[in-house]
Amino acid sequence: MKIFVTSVRAIFIAMLSLALCQTAMAKESDPLPSWNDGPTKSAIIEFMDKATDEYSEQYVPLDERVATFDNDGTLWSEKPLYFQLLFALDRVAQLAKDHPQWPKTPPFSYVLNGETDKLSTQDILTIVEATHSGMSSDEFDKIVKDWISTAKHPTTGKPYTSMVFKPMLELMNYFRSHGFKTFIVSGGGNAFMRAWVSSTYNIPPEQVIGSRMAAEYQLIDGKPQITRLPELVVNNDKAMKPVEIYQAIGRRPVAAFGNSDGDLAMLQWTIAGEGPRLAMFVHHTDAKREWQYDRHSSVGKLDKGLDEAKAGGWLIADMKKDWKQIYPGDDK
């Protein structure tokens, strides 16, 4: 009996010490070390403190903690072109040997002749549809994985997955560690993103909501497969983002993060919900460490969104001022 009491007491003391120690550590360690101290960082932490304090009026129940993140320009860079488009252009070069007519057929000829400035929006859609279809779901996954693990960015020479934003990785971790389920809600293709987001962002494939190509279930030689078809059926941009969040998640997010007018509807819908809400734009203000652009950029244009964020008091993460470090490798 004495041994039992001693054991119980020892366990109790050990657990109490551990709990106290963890609390102390949580208070002392900085959850967002790549963020400079300032109003943006403070506002994020203040939001989280209230949202997770069950005695606060701003408390958010655990099963409502949904946070959505745009990808291009919000979690990784998007210049000179969306990285998925660079993948599509690489695919054109790779597939050209099987399409002898391409060097003379626009829009493929523009790509093969280095005239990508001639590409219209319709041309880009044609190229994406042609390069992202005609194979099984498993084959496409392998194609993207092969590309992303070997391709290098045209100006930085870095692998694309090393051009993710360290402050945003920390932010996603911070939200997850406070019980939030984190989702990608992006104009990028769902299958393109799923090939690499698990390992890069620690987000499982089913929490990735992207644009959709049509797909078909087929028995080929008696073997079931999903075949990708050359038709974009959901362009997950602008007003489609809240709609797709509704269709896929079924709930309004509590927090949403974007960087362009393409994210504005998602942020509007998020912030308009009852109770505590957080909406934030990443503002590309750092020409030296990343890129500087907003109202007049062809990629990631942030114009109306910037006005609405300022008017509504939403958060704006100023890359240059708020971010101590941009990419994970920058401190090496």
Place this chain on the structure above:
Amino acid sequence: MKIFVTSVRAIFIAMLSLALCQTAMAKESDPLPSWNDGPTKSAIIEFMDKATDEYSEQYVPLDERVATFDNDGTLWSEKPLYFQLLFALDRVAQLAKDHPQWPKTPPFSYVLNGETDKLSTQDILTIVEATHSGMSSDEFDKIVKDWISTAKHPTTGKPYTSMVFKPMLELMNYFRSHGFKTFIVSGGGNAFMRAWVSSTYNIPPEQVIGSRMAAEYQLIDGKPQITRLPELVVNNDKAMKPVEIYQAIGRRPVAAFGNSDGDLAMLQWTIAGEGPRLAMFVHHTDAKREWQYDRHSSVGKLDKGLDEAKAGGWLIADMKKDWKQIYPGDDK
């Protein structure tokens, strides 16, 4: 120092005891108490033992553990009509006061005059589209919640959510307790199901994949809302089930459960994956405690699927033989 060593030893012993105790309990307690002992139950448990034993060749890594469940006829009853259709018929009666022309306009007149046997598939679609649209996402959620908490089944008189299958609730729990993420993949509407599945099945809204009505993002008096539109854009049945699983989850399930030919493609695609797989049909064989039907039923027809399951050695849960209890309230 002595105290420290004592504490550590005590903790170690306590943890060891707890671990041994849990192992013993796991072996002794039955995870599927509503299932009769027999080959179906044994096969399920054997599958799980191997899938979760890291020394087994049949081991499934934690992040691949995806199990998909059809809803109507698999997790709850579906006679005399799909419950969502009964909801739609109730809605017609309720909305009739605002539609004075309905008593003379088919297909609404059929419903209002008790001639539901006259309804064609197209009529049903017309009724679903008319009764499930024209309101905000929040309003629709409230309408379904109000209905499901008050409506009673026409023949049993039970609330619909008490007509779920206890053995399947146990099965979902069993899968979740072994690290599987459980998803509903149903022909039912995604928003209809999400209004009640969290509390009934312990499945969060984002793990519900259903048919989709079109929806639109709108600013109404400056307030953002999602408005439901009268157009079915995804009919999540038959060959669309594996396609929608691919679009929403991005991975092939390891285990899939259905009860009709509408689930056949999902089960085919699941079982055709590499490594250990489990496919099971619920076979409605119990005219006394539930309903008895398969090859010739208008609702939940199981014909080709039954042949393919038998030929392929898939599991078939025979309600009458395999299930000790059907509904949760049956033992009261």
